[in-house]
Amino acid sequence: MTLSAELVVRRGDFVLDANLEVGAGEVLALLGPNGSGKSTLLGALAGLLPVATGSIRVNGRPLTRVSAGERMSLPAHARRVGLLGQESLLFPHLTAVQNVAFGIRAAHGSRVDAGRRAERWLADVGLSGFEGRRPAELSGGQQQRVAIARALAAEPDLLLLDEPMASLDVEAASSIRTLLRERLSSTGTTTVLVTHDVVDVIVLADRVVTLDSGRVADDGSASDVLGRPVNGFAASLAGLNLLAGRVTGRGLVAVAHGHVLAGSGDLPPVGSEAWVAFPRSAVTVREPGAEPTPAVENSWVGTVAALEPAAGGIRIVLAGDEVVAEVPSSQVLARQLGSGSVVSLHVDPEFVTVYRRHGRGGHASHWEGGSD
Numbered sequence: 190m191t192l193s194a195e196l197v198v199r200r201g202d203f204v205l206d207a208n209l210e211v212g213a214g215e216v217l218a219l220l221g222p223n224g225s226g227k228s229t230l231l232g233a234l235a236g237l238l239p240v241a242t243g244s245i246r247v248n249g250r251p252l253t254r255v256s257a258g259e260r261m262s263l264p265a266h267a268r269r270v271g272l273l274g275q276e277s278l279l280f281p282h283l284t285a286v287q288n289v290a291f292g293i294r295a296a297h298g299s300r301v302d303a304g305r306r307a308e309r310w311l312a313d314v315g316l317s318g319f320e321g322r323r324p325a326e327l328s329g330g331q332q333q334r335v336a337i338a339r340a341l342a343a344e345p346d347l348l349l350l351d352e353p354m355a356s357l358d359v360e361a362a363s364s365i366r367t368l369l370r371e372r373l374s375s376t377g378t379t380t381v382l383v384t385h386d387v388v389d390v391i392v393l394a395d396r397v398v399t400l401d402s403g404r405v406a407d408d409g410s411a412s413d414v415l416g417r418p419v420n421g422f423a424a425s426l427a428g429l430n431l432l433a434g435r436v437t438g439r440g441l442v443a444v445a446h447g448h449v450l451a452g453s454g455d456l457p458p459v460g461s462e463a464w465v466a467f468p469r470s471a472v473t474v475r476e477p478g479a480e481p482t483p484a485v486e487n488s489w490v491g492t493v494a495a496l497e498p499a500a501g502g503i504r505i506v507l508a509g510d511e512v513v514a515e516v517p518s519s520q521v522l523a524r525q526l527g528s529g530s531v532v533s534l535h536v537d538p539e540f541v542t543v544y545r546r547h548g549r550g551g552h553a554s555h556w557e558g559g560s561d
């Protein structure tokens with residue numbers, strides 16, 4: 190089922206103004222900083238939040254149509270849209286099989302053999318033998334499995350997943366992710382997945398949309414959006430530094446503060462605007478005073494503004510520069526680095542990707558949130 194939405198939604202001073210197309214059977218990951226409007230968008234699609242103007246159609250069937258002369262909005266229960274969040278929200282007094290059967294009856298009426306189908310669904314999510322347990326007798330991961338079975342057993346036209354792995358430990362999250370990949374591909378369910386986790390994007394998503402301040406900031410494949418980011422948020426999520434600059438020679442880009450970076454990639458023509466991206470983990474720390482100096486390509490000398498926790502180590506943020514390094518904590522300890530230390534950072538050109546600045550929208554900035 191294809192989703193086609195053009196939405197303006199107001200929440201206090203905040204305005205979501207976004208168009209979204211999701212192909213039949215496609216899994217779209219919706220990313221964006223806190224407060225960018227992801228939950229607002231899901232709420233509007235689910236029929237839980239009013240739309241100021243716009244329309245939502247699933248396979249041509251209008252769920253919402255609001256304009257100057259018309260206000261039509263199907264209630265949430267009539268939309269055939271499933272919603273699964275961080276919490277499984279199972280009925281505590283019903284057993285696992287009764288919870289799933291409830292979803293089936295709600296969608297298909299009482300004539301179907303909901304109990305038999307629910308048992309099959311529980312087997313499909315790896316919960317054979319747990320049919321008679323109530324939610325309080327199941328782990329968080331098992332409860333989420335029941336919730337996935339309940340959501341998919343209803344055969345929704347559209348499934349909305351709002352960070353379904355966020356409250357699980359790493360192991361349970363990983364097995365739920367694998368389960369979702371299998372079940373979504375075998376059922377061909379059109380899905381919008383809100384996540385802050387790059388692993389979800391890589392494992393589950395066919396396409397990625399990023400939101401920023403209520404607007405679509407980028408739309409593309411995971412390898413485009415995360416591999417060649419056009420905004421600081423996506424770069425941060427992918428663990429990349431992203432700098433804007435102008436091409437000054439073959440593979441050479443002048444960026445802020447007179448720095449020049451050498452790299453490879455599309456090699457846009459001399460004089461054109463370009464993005465430069467390189468992994469934070471590829472940035473090495475050298476002794477201050479030793480070569481290279483700030484005038485040398487791919488190097489920065491500066492004062493450490495902050496040390497922050499990062500996946501697998503420590504993030505070094507230089508004062509006044511947009512470049513950050515992520516290094517093993519042993520390096521920080523060995524060099525006795527701290528706020529105020531002077532360091533030289535360097536990135537080898539082989540890790541630096543250069544690509545055109547036009548084509549996909551967005552703006553670069555050092556994103557404070559980080560991906561971890």
Ligand SMILES: Nc1ncnc2c1ncn2[C@@H]1O[C@H](COP(=O)(O)OP(=O)(O)OP(=O)(O)O)[C@@H](O)[C@H]1O
Binds near residue numbers: 203222226227228230
């Ligand atoms: N009930 C509300 N009343 C007024 N404003 C709200 C309400 N709920 C959310 N907002 C505002 O709407 C904006 C978008 O919030 P939303 O929850 O959609 O963002 P989000 O991208 O899902 O964020 P997060 O990643 O933190 O969940 C925020 O600026 C928020 O302050």
